[in-house]
Amino acid sequence: VQLVESGVGLVQAGGSLRLSCAASGRTFPIYGVGWFRQAPGKEREFVAACTWSASSTGYADSVKGRFTISRDNAKNTVYLQMNSLKPEDTAVYYCAATRQGITAVQTMSARYDYWGQGTQVTVSS
Numbered sequence: 873v874q875l876v877e878s879g880v881g882l883v884q885a886g887g888s889l890r891l892s893c894a895a896s897g898r899t900f901p902i903y904g905v906g907w908f909r910q911a912p913g914k915e916r917e918f919v920a921a922c923t924w925s926a927s928s929t930g931y932a933d934s935v936k937g938r939f940t941i942s943r944d945n946a947k948n949t950v951y952l953q954m955n956s957l958k959p960e961d962t963a964v965y966y967c968a969a970t971r972q973g974i975t976a977v978q979t980m981s982a983r984y985d986y987w988g989q990g991t992q993v994t995v996s997s
Contacts, residue, residue: 959997
């Protein structure tokens with residue numbers, strides 16, 4: 873499975889942005905997916921994740937109520953809708969896929985098997 877993120881990278885505080893992650897591989901629909909981010913000088917952290925059917929989702933407390941993860945398995949694409957963005961949301965965002973996401977949302981990066989190259993998101997104040 874190969875993952876490629878895309879999305880506009882610069883937005884003002886309070887604005888919105890949608891990231892996309894296009895996946896290759898016909899088995900992608902059975903993978904759980906997640907979004908992680910890494911700010912300069914900080915460790916990579918969990919942002920959001922969902923199971924293969926998106927029937928279950930999970931979010932970090934810092935983004936709950938502002939970010940929404942979704943997927944379109946027919947298009948092999950995962951989305952992260954980010955609203956009410958804050959300067960502290962500035963980071964490189966990565967999408968990832970896991971074989972362990974059929975019935976349970978995975979929040980630990982070590983559980984993920986495939987990663988995208990990352991896309992920079994900058995929120996200006």
